Amino acid sequence: VAMSLHIVPATPTKVPAIAHEAKSAALDAAGNRWVRRCMRFGYIVRGVIYLVMGVIAVRLAFGIRGAAMSQTGAIATIGHQPFGIILLVSVGVGLAGYSLWNAVCAALDPFHEGHSIGGLMTRAGLASSAIAYAALLVVTVRFILGSHSHGTTSYAWITQLLAKPYGAWVVGMSGLAGIAGAVLGEIVPGIRGSFRESLDLARRSRLEQRWAMRMGRIGIITRGVMFAIIGIYLVAAAFHANPHHQTGTDGALLGLARQPFGLALLSGAGLGLIIFGVFSIMCARWMRMHIVSGPRSPSPSV
Numbered sequence: 001v002a003m004s005l006h007i008v009p010a011t012p013t014k015v016p017a018i019a020h021e022a023k024s025a026a027l028d029a030a031g032n033r034w035v036r037r038c039m040r041f042g043y044i045v046r047g048v049i050y051l052v053m054g055v056i057a058v059r060l061a062f063g064i065r066g067a068a069m070s071q072t073g074a075i076a077t078i079g080h081q082p083f084g085i086i087l088l089v090s091v092g093v094g095l096a097g098y099s100l101w102n103a104v105c106a107a108l109d110p111f112h113e114g115h116s117i118g119g120l121m122t123r124a125g126l127a128s129s130a131i132a133y134a135a136l137l138v139v140t141v142r143f144i145l146g147s148h149s150h151g152t153t154s155y156a157w158i159t160q161l162l163a164k165p166y167g168a169w170v171v172g173m174s175g176l177a178g179i180a181g182a183v184l185g186e187i188v189p190g191i192r193g194s195f196r197e198s199l200d201l202a203r204r205s206r207l208e209q210r211w212a213m214r215m216g217r218i219g220i221i222t223r224g225v226m227f228a229i230i231g232i233y234l235v236a237a238a239f240h241a242n243p244h245h246q247t248g249t250d251g252a253l254l255g256l257a258r259q260p261f262g263l264a265l266l267s268g269a270g271l272g273l274i275i276f277g278v279f280s281i282m283c284a285r286w287m288r289m290h291i292v293s294g295p296r297s298p299s300p301s302v
Contacts (some may be wrong), residue, residue: 099131215278
């Protein structure tokens with residue numbers, strides 16, 4: 001008996017409809033009350049990590065050496081506290097929520113950034129942030145399982161890249177991209193105060209609004225400067241083909257300490273990171289997370 005199978009291909013008009021339905025379903029899932037709470041909790045965890053980094057930097061300025069002044073070092077410090085495993089599990093949940101929030105904004109574009117150059121750059125930055133915090137989540141899980149070495153650097157990839165053909169170019173371009181991202185995505189918005197568009201401050205008191213803007217400016221600019229210094233160090237590592245060139249937030253802060261008036265600069269940077277930490281914690285209350293379809297809304301650039 002001859003049998004024939006007829007496959008009806010999806011028409012071009014059905015493909016966008018299917019994609020739209022899939023996007024709507026994903027946005028509905030991301031808009032779930034508990035998912036949204038988890039994503040807001042991510043801002044609290046990010047803030048705590050930067051608070052710890054800032055405290056470590058200030059302590060170093062006063063001659064008290066502690067953990068590495070990096071996000072990984074901050075997570076290790078949290079894990080060394082009483083009930084460290086419970087704290088690390090909480091950190092992991094927050095990192096998962098924050099990474100998910102950035103991934104949703106980058107992939108599903110709930111705030112309608114679009115496909116313009118500016119929109120694509122914003123979404124690329126959000127995607128990078130999602131990947132970075134997902135990597136921190138992996139580090140946190142390894143701390144919980146006891147399989148992560150506290151001396152391991154998150155920049156070990158530089159050594160591997162510099163050993164490959166054209167690896168120096170990749171590291172150098174990464175550094176230049178980091179500098180550009182720090183200036184355009186952190187320092188400029190911090191100076192202009194354009195990050196306010198990402199905050200839902202209309203229902204807050206004027207005093208709360210003023211403090212939100214003050215903390216945001218100081219904290220975001222400080223973080224931008226740190227990112228720019230990291231980018232400069234990456235370029236230097238590529239130029240000198242030196243995989244041991246100090247990079248990361250730890251290297252950036254120690255680089256400040258070696259400058260004239262270095263301890264004052266290090267103290268200022270530490271205080272700036274502490275302020276950013278407090279600002280990030282408050283973003284759990286202030287951040288816009290109304291994931292709805294419709295006219296364009298400001299994206300969460302903070």
